[in-house]
Amino acid sequence: xxxxxxxxxxxxxxxxxxxxxxxxxxxxxxxxxxxxxxxxxxxxxxxxxxxxxxxxxxxxxxxxxxxxxxxxxxxxxxxxxxxxxxxx
Numbered sequence: 001x002x003x004x005x006x007x008x009x010x011x012x013x014x015x016x017x018x019x020x021x022x023x024x025x026x027x028x029x030x031x032x033x034x035x036x037x038x039x040x041x042x043x044x045x046x047x048x049x050x051x052x053x054x055x056x057x058x059x060x061x062x063x064x065x066x067x068x069x070x071x072x073x074x075x076x077x078x079x080x081x082x083x084x085x086x087x088x
Contacts, residue, residue, distance in 0.1 A: 002027040006079045010059055015044065019052035020061060023074050033074045059083045 003024040007017060022041050026033040035053075042049045053074070056062045060083045063075040 002076060004076075004079050006082070007061070010061070010082060010084055012055055012059065013052065015048050015052035016055040016059075016061075018043075019049065019056060020076070023062065023076060027076070034072070035074065038074065 003021065007020050012020075019038065019042070022038050023033045025041070026037055031037060038053075039046070039049060044052075053062065060077055060081050063077055
C-alpha cells in the first residue's frame with residue numbers, strides 16, 4: 001500500500017488529496033502513474049486536476065510537473081521530503 005496517512009497532516013485541498021489517492025491507487029495496482037491514467041480516473045475538470053497536482057508539487061509530495069512532462073511518471077516522494085505550512 002502506497003498511501004501515507006500523513007498526507008492529511010499537510011492540510012491540503014480536497015482536490016490535492018484526491019489526486020494523491022488516485023496516484024496511490026494506480027501504484028497499488030502496479031500501474032505506471034502517468035498523467036493520462038490519473039486523468040482517466042479524475043472526476044473533476046482538467047483545470048482542477050492541474051491545480052491539485054501543482055499543489056502536490058509545491059508541497060514536494062510528487063516529483064514531476066505534469067503540465068510539462070506528460071509522459072513522466074508521477075512519483076510520490078517519501079514523507080520526510082514533504083513540505084508543510086505552505087500557502088497555496
